Amino acid sequence: MLSFDIQYHWQDFQADYQAQLPAGITSILGPSGGGKSTLLSLLGGYLSGQGIIEFSGEKLDHLAPYERPVSMLFQSDNLFPQLNVWDNVAIGMSPTRRLTNEQNSKLKWALEQTQLLGFAQKFPEQLSGGQAQRVAIARVLVRDKPVLLLDEPFSALDPRLRDEMLQLVRSLTHQFNWTTVMVTHAPNDAKTLGGKVMLVEHGQVQALVDVQALSTPESGSIFTQYLGL
Amino acid sequence: MAAFVALLSYASPSDWGRFIDDPYIWRLVRFSFLQASLSALLSMALAIPVASCLYHRRFAGRQTLLNLFAVSMVVPTIVAILGIVVVYGRHGWFTSVFGFAFPLYGLGGILLAHVFFNMPLAVRVILQAYGLIPDSQWRLASQLGLSRWQAFHLIEWSYLKKTLPGLFLLVFMLCFSSFAVVLSLGGGPRSSTLEVAIYQALRFEFDLNKASYLSLLQVAICSTVALAVYKFAPAVRQDVSVYQGQRLPLRSGVLPNVIDGLSLSVVLLWVLPPFIAILSPIVSPLFWHTLQANDLWWSVWHSVRIALPSGLLALVIGLSIAALARSVRWRSRGDWLADKLEQSGNLVLMVPGLVLATGLFLLLRHLGIGLRHAYWIVVWVNAVMALPFVLRAIMPTLYQQEKRYRHLYEQLQIFGWSRLRLEWQQIRTAMAQGLAYAVLLSLGDLGVVALFGSKGLETLPMYLFQLIGSYRVEQGGCVAVVLILLCLALFYGITRLVGGRRAVI
Numbered sequence: 001m002l003s004f005d006i007q008y009h010w011q012d013f014q015a016d017y018q019a020q021l022p023a024g025i026t027s028i029l030g031p032s033g034g035g036k037s038t039l040l041s042l043l044g045g046y047l048s049g050q051g052i053i054e055f056s057g058e059k060l061d062h063l064a065p066y067e068r069p070v071s072m073l074f075q076s077d078n079l080f081p082q083l084n085v086w087d088n089v090a091i092g093m094s095p096t097r098r099l100t101n102e103q104n105s106k107l108k109w110a111l112e113q114t115q116l117l118g119f120a121q122k123f124p125e126q127l128s129g130g131q132a133q134r135v136a137i138a139r140v141l142v143r144d145k146p147v148l149l150l151d152e153p154f155s156a157l158d159p160r161l162r163d164e165m166l167q168l169v170r171s172l173t174h175q176f177n178w179t180t181v182m183v184t185h186a187p188n189d190a191k192t193l194g195g196k197v198m199l200v201e202h203g204q205v206q207a208l209v210d211v212q213a214l215s216t217p218e219s220g221s222i223f224t225q226y227l228g229l
Numbered sequence: 230m231a232a233f234v235a236l237l238s239y240a241s242p243s244d245w246g247r248f249i250d251d252p253y254i255w256r257l258v259r260f261s262f263l264q265a266s267l268s269a270l271l272s273m274a275l276a277i278p279v280a281s282c283l284y285h286r287r288f289a290g291r292q293t294l295l296n297l298f299a300v301s302m303v304v305p306t307i308v309a310i311l312g313i314v315v316v317y318g319r320h321g322w323f324t325s326v327f328g329f330a331f332p333l334y335g336l337g338g339i340l341l342a343h344v345f346f347n348m349p350l351a352v353r354v355i356l357q358a359y360g361l362i363p364d365s366q367w368r369l370a371s372q373l374g375l376s377r378w379q380a381f382h383l384i385e386w387s388y389l390k391k392t393l394p395g396l397f398l399l400v401f402m403l404c405f406s407s408f409a410v411v412l413s414l415g416g417g418p419r420s421s422t423l424e425v426a427i428y429q430a431l432r433f434e435f436d437l438n439k440a441s442y443l444s445l446l447q448v449a450i451c452s453t454v455a456l457a458v459y460k461f462a463p464a465v466r467q468d469v470s471v472y473q474g475q476r477l478p479l480r481s482g483v484l485p486n487v488i489d490g491l492s493l494s495v496v497l498l499w500v501l502p503p504f505i506a507i508l509s510p511i512v513s514p515l516f517w518h519t520l521q522a523n524d525l526w527w528s529v530w531h532s533v534r535i536a537l538p539s540g541l542l543a544l545v546i547g548l549s550i551a552a553l554a555r556s557v558r559w560r561s562r563g564d565w566l567a568d569k570l571e572q573s574g575n576l577v578l579m580v581p582g583l584v585l586a587t588g589l590f591l592l593l594r595h596l597g598i599g600l601r602h603a604y605w606i607v608v609w610v611n612a613v614m615a616l617p618f619v620l621r622a623i624m625p626t627l628y629q630q631e632k633r634y635r636h637l638y639e640q641l642q643i644f645g646w647s648r649l650r651l652e653w654q655q656i657r658t659a660m661a662q663g664l665a666y667a668v669l670l671s672l673g674d675l676g677v678v679a680l681f682g683s684k685g686l687e688t689l690p691m692y693l694f695q696l697i698g699s700y701r702v703e704q705g706g707c708v709a710v711v712l713i714l715l716c717l718a719l720f721y722g723i724t725r726l727v728g729g730r731r732a733v734i
Contacts, residue, residue, distance in 0.1 A: 044372070045371075045477075046368060046371075046477060064371065064477075064480075065368075065371040065372045065477060066371055066372060066373060066374030066375075066480060067374075071372070072372060074365065074368070076365070077363060077365030077366070077368075077369070078365075078369070079369075080366065080369065080383065080384070082383070082384075082387040083383070091373055091375075091383075092373060095373060095374060095375045095376065095379045096379065
């Protein structure tokens with residue numbers, strides 16, 4: 001269970017988020033500028049607000065990003081351009097990139113899972129957008145943190161690739177019992193991922209429901225407004 | 230270039246065999262090389278940890294330290310030398326604290342002064358390189374829990390190693406052709422440099438043949454070093470990242486803290502005492518007495534009369550080069566031309582100012598224009614000498630503007646003057662910085678003006694140099710205060726006036 005009650009002010013933007021997210025996938029939907037990414041950055045520790053963030057009874061709000069049980073994927077810039085694929089994943093387990101035998105085989109397994117085995121020696125600039133994000137996912141796999149935050153990491157990919165990535169995230173989440181939170185612009189992404197969907201608007205959590213609500217929104221509900229139905 | 234050729238035309242290469250065998254000249258070359266390399270390496274070795282510390286930490290006095298660095302870059306050489314002599318001289322503070330005299334005259338003093346000038350420059354250049362590191366890399370580093378050392382090794386170093394060769398070259402050239410420092414702290418022919426030898430050949434022996442040989446030697450050595458360094462230097466690539474975030478914590482440890490503290494205190498001990506020494510005469514009664522001297526105010530007037538036009542000239546030339554370079558960059562085969570244009574600005578570093586001035590003087594004499602125009606020669610040469618610094622200051626901003634808005638300007642057909650007016654708000658800070666550096670460099674110049682030091686061109690540094698030369702060091706100290714105050718006033722005035730209210734020093 002990931003629960004939070006956080007306030008954050010920046011210039012004239014006021015945010016106040018409260019929710020409790022179960023293990024599994026939660027998609028965050030909402031209009032641009034509504035505070036979706038802000039919430040994710042607060043959870044990841046990249047912004048500091050007031051309030052409480054808890055995961056399985058452990059308080060996270062005063063921890064630095066690297067001390068939280070969290071991996072986060074951003075829209076872009078998830079890799080070090082000066083390191084090859086292997087090193088970019090290895091650095092997720094050990095900052096010095098010196099790995100034990102066990103870690104080496106774990107890395108291999110992660111590259112297998114993300115279908116990157118043939119790319120280990122390539123550098124990020126030689127990869128396509130989808131491959132680069134898969135490298136980042138491989139790093140999430142080896143880091144083995146129970147919370148995964150995704151800030152629209154697949155928004156620049158073409159529809160088929162994007163679908164594949166979403167499937168990958170979904171199966172990994174279930175396989176490892178992660179708590180995955182993903183910001184997206186597309187209601188269809190949420191449907192593909194399944195789980196729960198959260199609507200964030202005006203810096204507040206407006207609704208947190210099962211994803212089925214998107215397919216059959218009750219008339220007059222807050223989702224019909226957002227979806228423009 | 231023409232000036233250099235003019236000097237060469239007075240050379241008779243047949244005599245050069247005589248110089249080649251001269252062991253004194255080879256000793257000069259060896260010493261020049263040694264002191265320049267040592268100065269550059271020492272400056273960089275100190276600057277890297279300090280820059281890293283200044284980049285990662287926010288502490289009280291950090292901005293003050295950065296301002297101090299900005300000032301120590303542009304303090305006139307002769308003033309800084311005076312400060313160093315007060316601190317490390319035979320009867321200086323160092324002697325009274327430690328009980329023995331610092332070996333100031335010779336290599337020790339030269340290194341002391343060169344690092345004083347160039348370490349702050351190196352810190353600034355390195356911090357600029359750090360500015361190119363996308364914030365997203367720090368975000369990753371923080372997520373992955375890298376320590377300061379690991380982050381340095383992985384992130385900072387990969388950007389630094391693109392900058393360091395150019396930086397080494399810059400400092401090396403500045404030190405190799407250093408004039409005033411070696412003249413006053415060299416302490417005799419044992420530790421003299423080529424530049425000083427050129428000056429002596431020109432001023433005292435008026436041996437144009439020897440001077441042209443020496444300057445050719447200097448140009449040859451500097452070019453060789455430049456070629457060698459550029460051959461190994463990877464090109465600087467501007468990384469573009471849209472993400473801009475706040476500063477995130479890195480895992481810290483004992484060792485980074487110790488290194489930060491150690492490097493900061495070394496630098497403070499190096500830079501601060503001479504400053505205090507320079508400003509200390511302000512409380513003495515002699516200071517007010519000196520202020521009443523007529524000569525002082527005449528030399529202030531001469532200084533300003535040379536510095537302002539030559540600063541403006543440098544800015545105009547620099548702007549022309551930069552505008553041309555950026556208009557061809559990122560076009561087919563344009564990058565090559567742009568590179569050449571940028572390098573042409575740095576060419577000046579290879580040709581010593583004295584050589585430039587003499588060549589120009591000979592050229593003008595050849596054309597029948599007499600010494601009456603020494604004023605314009607001084608202005609022109611000072612402007613050209615400041616060019617590398619002006620380019621360094623304005624180039625990144627101009628490039629950035631071009632890269633972001635080129636299509637917009639082309640689409641809307643905004644060129645030339647109207648474009649400059651539109652861009653002005655964005656680039657005025659960089660322009661002000663370039664102008665300020667140029668003006669201050671010219672204000673502190675002692676080489677060119679010393680060579681042409683005729684009546685009516687006695688600038689403040691000249692006046693100061695004469696005072697020190699006639700052992701009126703105390704009065705010299707007071708004049709130095711005036712000079713440094715003038716520097717600060719001009720620097721502040723220019724950055725405020727041209728740079729606008731938002732500009733910071």
